[in-house]
Structures are given as C-alpha cells and as structure tokens.
Amino acid sequence: EEEERLHIMISGPPASGKGTQCQLISHKYGLVHVSAGDLLRTEISTASPNGKLAKQFMEKGELVPDDIVVSMVTRRLSQPDSLLHGWLLDGFPRSLSQATSLHRSGHFLPHLFILLDVSEDILVDRVVGRRLDPLTGNIYHLKYSPPESDEIAARLTQRFDDTEEKVKLRLNTHRQNVESVLSMYKDITVKINGNVSKEEVFNQIDSALTNLLEQRKVALGKT
Numbered sequence: 001e002e003e004e005r006l007h008i009m010i011s012g013p014p015a016s017g018k019g020t021q022c023q024l025i026s027h028k029y030g031l032v033h034v035s036a037g038d039l040l041r042t043e044i045s046t047a048s049p050n051g052k053l054a055k056q057f058m059e060k061g062e063l064v065p066d067d068i069v070v071s072m073v074t075r076r077l078s079q080p081d082s083l084l085h086g087w088l089l090d091g092f093p094r095s096l097s098q099a100t101s102l103h104r105s106g107h108f109l110p111h112l113f114i115l116l117d118v119s120e121d122i123l124v125d126r127v128v129g130r131r132l133d134p135l136t137g138n139i140y141h142l143k144y145s146p147p148e149s150d151e152i153a154a155r156l157t158q159r160f161d162d163t164e165e166k167v168k169l170r171l172n173t174h175r176q177n178v179e180s181v182l183s184m185y186k187d188i189t190v191k192i193n194g195n196v197s198k199e200e201v202f203n204q205i206d207s208a209l210t211n212l213l214e215q216r217k218v219a220l221g222k223t
C-alpha cells in the first residue's frame with residue numbers, strides 16, 4: 001500500500017530561522033517548501049492587485065487578509081509536485097481562522113507541527129543582518145552565514161520589512177496569534193530550541209522527522 005506523503009508545518013517568530021531550516025529539510029527529505037511570505041513577495045513582484053494590497057499590510061508587519069493568503073496557499077499545496085513529494089508549509093496558518101479555512105475541506109492536515117523557539121534579542125540581530133541572494137534564493141546573514149564569494153556578496157538584497165522597527169511590529173502580530181494556532185496543533189507539536197547554530201537546530205528537527213517516519217513504518221506494518 002502506498003504511504004501518504006509527509007505534510008509538515010513550521011512556525012516561529014519572525015527571523016527565527018524557518019526559511020533556513022526549510023532549505024535544509026527539503027534538501028534531505030525532498031518535500032516541497034511552500035512559504036506564505038515567499039508567495040506574497042512573488043505576488044508583489046508581479047505588481048498584481050493582490051500584491052499591491054498585500055504589500056500595504058506587510059509594510060506594517062500585519063497579517064495580509066485571509067482571502068488573499070488562504071487561496072494562494074491552498075492552490076500551491078494542490079499542485080502536482082506538492083501532491084507527489086509532500087509539503088513543508090512555512091508561515092501558514094498564522095491565525096485560527098486561517099487554520100480553520102485550510103482544513104475546512106478535510107484536506108491539508110499536517111503530520112507534524114514544528115515550533116521554533118528563539119529569544120527576542122536574538123531575533124532582532126538575525127533580522128537586521130539578513131541578506132538574500134536573488135539568483136539562488138539562498139538566505140545569508142552578514143555575521144552568522146556570510147556569502148561564500150565577493151561575487152555573491154555584491155548581488156545580495158535586503159527585504160523591505162527587515163528593519164528593527166518593522167520586526168517589532170511583526171513580532172507583536174506573531175504574539176497576538178501564536179497561542180490560538182498552537183492550541184489547534186498541540187498534539188502534533190514538537191518544540192525546537194532555535195537559539196543555537198543552524199546545524200544544531202537542524203539536528204533536532206532531523207531526529208523529530210526520523211522518529212515520525214519510524215512511527216509511520218510501525219503503524220503501517222500493523223495494518
């Protein structure tokens with residue numbers, strides 16, 4: 001019997017390392033990385049009406065309205081690659097209403113909810129030093145993950161919402177919503193210490209995923 005593909009959610013405050021860990025996880029486990037923030041930034045780059053509207057909320061560090069985000073995410077999760085390889089959902093759901101909308105159809109239920117726990121002083125430091133490579137999509141940090149060459153360094157960009165002022169607004173939004181989302185997934189939540197190096201964070205996630213796959217094997221063997 002065909003085993004169902006892995007469905008993983010990852011959550012955590014702004015700049016806690018979600019995107020960084022998603023690159024490592026999808027590289028090892030072959031899951032399709034679906035990032036709500038990345039989908040929104042793509043929408044902004046095409047200057048679509050939804051993109052223009054979304055940017056107004058993102059500039060204030062507020063949640064973009066559900067009608068935009070929910071349909072965008074469910075469409076992405078329904079594409080053939082997500083169905084074939086399984087998915088890793090990053091930054092969604094961010095509110096109870098998003099979680100409820102996502103599961104209304106009975107679909108898109110996660111097997112594991114990863115929560116990155118990072119202290120607030122560290123978050124600000126990670127945000128202001130973050131840089132992105134527009135060519136490869138790789139995430140860098142001037143201090144913790146510097147670019148490998150001058151050529152890469154020269155083309156790095158910074159996100160419009162990566163200032164100390166904006167991250168505080170994003171953090172407030174996160175604080176207001178996190179408990180209600182957590183309550184929905186508490187039975188499948190694994191809390192990860194995100195204060196350590198990215199390799200050490202990944203080791204914790206990797207063992208949680210290994211355990212999950214083991215459990216699923218055992219469960220399948222019993223049927």
Ligand code: AP5
Nearest residue numbers: 014015016017018019020036037064091126130141197198
């Ligand atoms: P989104 O893009 O999701 O931003 P975010 O949640 O604030 O998270 P980030 O992308 O900033 O950080 P990250 O956790 O991925 O960290 P990263 O790996 O880059 O959302 C942006 C906006 O879009 C929201 O404010 C909202 O307006 C809107 N939006 C998104 N989803 C929405 C939704 N569901 N509903 C409504 N609106 C939505 O790492 C950060 C830095 O730290 C990097 O420089 C990295 O190199 C470094 N780093 C990572 N790990 C480590 C480590 N272990 N040690 C040292 N440095 C590290």
